[in-house]
Structures are given as C-alpha cells and as structure tokens.
Amino acid sequence: xxxxLLNEIYKIQEVVVVLVDEYDKPxxxxxxxxxxxxxxxxxxxxxxxxxxxxxxxxxxVLLTGISKFSKTSVFSALNNLADIxxxxxxxxxxxxxxEELDENFIEYLDTSSKSMKLTRNELREKIKCCYNGFCFDDxxxx
Numbered sequence: 001x002x003x004x005l006l007n008e009i010y011k012i013q014e015v016v017v018v019l020v021d022e023y024d025k026p027x028x029x030x031x032x033x034x035x036x037x038x039x040x041x042x043x044x045x046x047x048x049x050x051x052x053x054x055x056x057x058x059x060x061v062l063l064t065g066i067s068k069f070s071k072t073s074v075f076s077a078l079n080n081l082a083d084i085x086x087x088x089x090x091x092x093x094x095x096x097x098x099e100e101l102d103e104n105f106i107e108y109l110d111t112s113s114k115s116m117k118l119t120r121n122e123l124r125e126k127i128k129c130c131y132n133g134f135c136f137d138d139x140x141x142x
Contacts, residue, residue, distance in 0.1 A: 002050055010057040017059050018051065024065035055080075101127075 009016050026044060030036035051061065063081075084090040101109075101124075113123040 002047075003054055006054045006057045015059045016054075016057045018061040020061070020063045022065055023063045024067045028067065 006016055006018075023044070026040035027037050030040055051058075096105075109120050109123055113120045116123060118126070
C-alpha cells in the first residue's frame with residue numbers, strides 16, 4: 001500500500017518527499033525488552049527496504065531520531081543515506097531558534113507560564129534546560 005501511495009503521489013505531483021520523525025522511537029521504546037526491540041528493528045528494516053524500492057519516485061527522504069542510524073542496523077537496504085547532523089550548513093533546518101520561539105509561540109509561552117506559575121523568562125529557561133543541545137551548531141542554540 002505504501003508503494004502504491006508513493007506511486008499515486010508521484011503521478012500527481014512528480015515530486016515525493018518523505019519525512020520520518022523519530023525513526024528510532026519504536027526501538028527505543030522497547031530497549032529494555034530485547035525481543036520486542038528486535039521485532040521493531042525488523043519491522044523498520046522492512047519499511048526502509050520498501051522505501052528504497054521506491055527510489056525512482058523520491059526527491060528526498062529526511063529522517064530524524066536520536067540514535068545514530070548506522071548503529072541501529074535497520075538501514076542495511078538504504079545504502080544511500082547521508083548523515084547531515086553535524087554539518088554546519090544544515091544546522092538550522094530542524095528545531096526552533098530562540099527568535100522563532102519568541103516570534104511564533106509567545107501566546108503558548110504566556111499561557112503555559114501562567115498555568116505553571118512562572119514568568120515567561122523562567123519558562124524559557126526551563127525549556128532551554130530540557131532542550132538546549134538539540135542543535136547542530138552554535139547559531140541555532142536556544
């Protein structure tokens with residue numbers, strides 16, 4: 001069905017982009033249960049093998065996750081991956097900069113800070129504490 005979906009999108013758009021967020025989550029959710037984690041690894045390997053077979057339809061595929069893809073062994077069929085996570089030129093393509101957070105999420109910050117009984121700046125500091133470091137260069141650091 002996935003192959004058919006990509007084929008149909010390609011017929012309409014002639015460009016197909018696949019975004020997979022947290023590709024490693026099914027494995028990591030079961031990391032303390034090796035049998036389940038291995039089963040998830042096999043399911044993902046099957047999915048990525050199918051994805052590879054659709055290469056002719058794909059403009060690009062972007063995968064995000066927290067584990068290094070070469071360490072998960074789910075990508076044996078995908079031999080054309082490029083790890084861009086430490087390349088400075090891609091440092092600002094995922095996540096949010098401090099400016100984007102302040103410009104686009106100010107209402108959410110205000111609502112959350114009130115419900116948490118914090119000032120906006122205290123909440124921003126808590127966010128930094130939890131998420132700072134999820135960036136690829138100093139330019140994008142919160």
